[in-house]
Amino acid sequence: MFEGLFQPMHMLIILAIALIVFGPKKLPELGAGLGKSIREFKKALSTEPEKPAVENTAVNPLKSEEVKTDQAAQPDPDKKSV
Numbered sequence: 034m035f036e037g038l039f040q041p042m043h044m045l046i047i048l049a050i051a052l053i054v055f056g057p058k059k060l061p062e063l064g065a066g067l068g069k070s071i072r073e074f075k076k077a078l079s080t081e082p083e084k085p086a087v088e089n090t091a092v093n094p095l096k097s098e099e100v101k102t103d104q105a106a107q108p109d110p111d112k113k114s115v
Contacts, residue, residue, distance in 0.1 A: 037043065052060060 051063075055063060
């Protein structure tokens, strides 16, 4: 179905239609934009995505338990023992 789509004569017809539709002033800008977008797309596919830096804001449960047990082991200086 698409065997003869990219023959030179077909490409010339497509270029002529694009020239008529967009005009000679806008056509180079469209080509440059298309080339830039294709380069950016290839670059995005070839590079690995950056891993976001995640801060460890989670509270360590073991440390919080250690603090609780240390506080329980020490007598409160304000309380008098009976």
